[in-house]
Amino acid sequence: MAMASFARRKASLLLSKNLCNSSDALRYSLSLTSFSRGFSSGSDENDVVVIGGGPGGYVAAIKAAQLGLKTTCIEKRGTLGGTCLNVGCIPSKALLHSSHMYHEAKHSFASHGVKFPSVEVDLPAMMAQKDKAVTNLTRGIEGLFKKNKVNYVKGYGKFISSSEVSVDSLEGGNTVVKGKNIIIATGSDVKSLPGITIDEKRIVSSTGALALSEIPKKLVVIGAGYIGLEMGSVWGRLGSEVTVVEFASEIVPTMDGEVRKQFQRTLEKQKMKFLLKTKVVSVDSSGDGVRLTLEPAAGGEQSTLEADVVLVSAGRTPFTAGLGLDKIGVETDKVGRILVNERFTTNVPGVYAIGDVIPGPMLAHKAEEDGVACVEFIAGKEGHVDYNLVPGVVYTHPEVASVGKTEEQVKALGVDYRVGKFPFLANSRAKAIDDAEGVVKILAEKETDRILGVHIMAPNAGELIHEAVLALHYGASSEDIARTCHAHPTMSEAVKEAAMATYDKPIHI
Known part of the structure; x- marks a missing residue:
């Protein structure tokens, strides 16, 4: 650990305390009386x-x-x-992995020298x-x-x-x-939406989306949060035409703004369509398909959108x-x-x-x-x-993972800060496996170099983020990460390089 970094972190303890106290996510404690109870010795x-x-x-x-x-x-x-475990994180990750394997086999294997006449989806086997x-x-x-x-x-x-x-x-x-x-x-x-009845067949929640008996030709996802984007990604890889309707002006509002924009562009390249600042007025499933009536969030002329299945993903x-x-x-x-x-x-x-x-x-x-x-x-x-240090992950491909504060939150606090970024296009492991879309972004307090937030878009970002979680727990500086030896060639070297870019300069870009 760099001695200068230690001194800077010691000087920033008060700042750290203030940052934590100002965070909306820190605690929602009330002035309630704590009550202690003795333990039972009775058999009943x-x-x-x-x-x-x-x-x-x-x-x-x-x-x-x-x-x-x-x-x-x-x-x-x-x-x-x-x-x-039953109808959420675990089954969705199973389908995300299976659908990614199919997508890779169909679109990427040939460039790695792995060829076969055809590839098809066995949906019952995937569900099994x-x-x-x-x-x-x-x-x-x-x-x-x-x-x-x-x-x-x-x-x-x-x-x-x-x-x-x-x-x-x-x-x-x-x-x-x-x-x-x-x-x-x-x-x-x-969370249900007014006027929309979930039947788990054609109008589904995440539960129904995990158990569809056939691949819908057209899937409309209401809500551009974690769950909606993950489930849209599953069915999009398997062949569905996916349109995401979101009332807000941006997807995943808790995400760092710069990373969010890059993430949305990536999803759009994967043929996911977005209708932002759009309100769902009604959903009609009385016919053969499902018809959605839409209008601008601010009000205006209505339009319609047809779908085979509608996923309601407006939160919980x-x-x-x-x-x-x-x-x-x-x-x-x-x-x-x-x-x-x-x-x-x-x-x-x-x-x-x-x-x-x-x-x-x-x-x-x-x-x-x-x-x-x-x-x-x-x-x-x-x-x-x-x-403040609960990591969040969107398990699409690439994944997006984050911990700590976004750049928007740091600006709102009025803290002087530095930003370091490193693209996976310059990471040797990512280039070697031909999966190099993404970036690491690190925010650090300018005077002390103490890390304030880390945001990663990359394959396996959900695994890479925990180095950052541990660093924030111990009040590390970006220089601490930069001076820590990372194995080569690994994706985690991009974290090291982003840390180098934060306090000084990266080597490989």
Whole structure:
């Protein structure tokens, strides 16, 4: 580690604190009274009860059991892993990979000297591979529950008091689960749009888009966020004509503006069409296809758009329906998120909430961190999640990954900064494998060189970003990364070169 860099970082600790405090994503803590409860020793009462077996819930349950707490996890789906594993992150990544393999075989293999007469899609086999991955992983979590002695109850749970949950079993009947501490980890659900009825056949959510029985000729995606672009990418690679309709003026609004523009151009080169600043007035599926009526977001003349399938991807909303939160007086905000303090405690003593049901990014890895920290607090330890440093990834090809602040956010804070960029066109590994579209962009505080944000568009950007996540966690400077030896030839050398460009000059461009 460069000594000058260490001195600069030491001088920037106050700045770091101010930057964190100013971030919208840091914490949504309330002035609530923290409440400590003793652990149960009775055979019929749990130390911890977790409602929800998704990434936040099952991780919390396992961690609680590892800390020696008697734990029960209640899951209504009947399979563990939540939306992420069953109908979200995992199956979508399976299809993204399979569709990418097909696209590469059809368009790129020949240039690498791999030729064959024809290539075709076997959609049932592709779906079967996806389903196999999901099944194996859900069973794996059940195995982890058994290994860690977590009691697993399959059914729909709802509060009857702050220490009791009534469960309608999937097998019939009802049971009451008691707990000294109860964690709400019920995740989120698809956000619907007014006047649009999702039937999961021709008008689908992400769930239906993961299970289409045939490749639509024309697919319209409503919403240009992470999920919409990923699912549009899957079906676009398989042959669908994809049009993305977005009310806002840009795609993925949380993304760094410069990277976003390059990302959109890349998707357009992949034949994805965008109708930005456009409102969906209505969707009619009464005929053979689906007809959308559109108009400019600011108002104006209407137009129509035909599709075989419409994917509604307008975001997600906290899932708290039927939990009985009102019965025990748990406070929520105007959009239904449960309000918690820095220890994940609600206003009701002994009741906690984590993941998608509380404010913050609706990401599986964020929910996992919440779950661990929450249980550590319950066990009398100190939990911690830094919400400024939760990485985000769009799993298209190329991927886009980021951590920390965008250039727009840094400007808004009034911080003097430097920018370093390095294109993958100048990266030897990317050129060798003929997959060189993308860039690394690093933002650093001008006086101290402390890294403020890193944005990567590249194949496997979701893997490359974690060097940056670790660097930001330790308050590293761009010079620290630049002076760290990176193996050659690797894609990660582009991160090193971008760091060199931030504090000085890159070598290979």
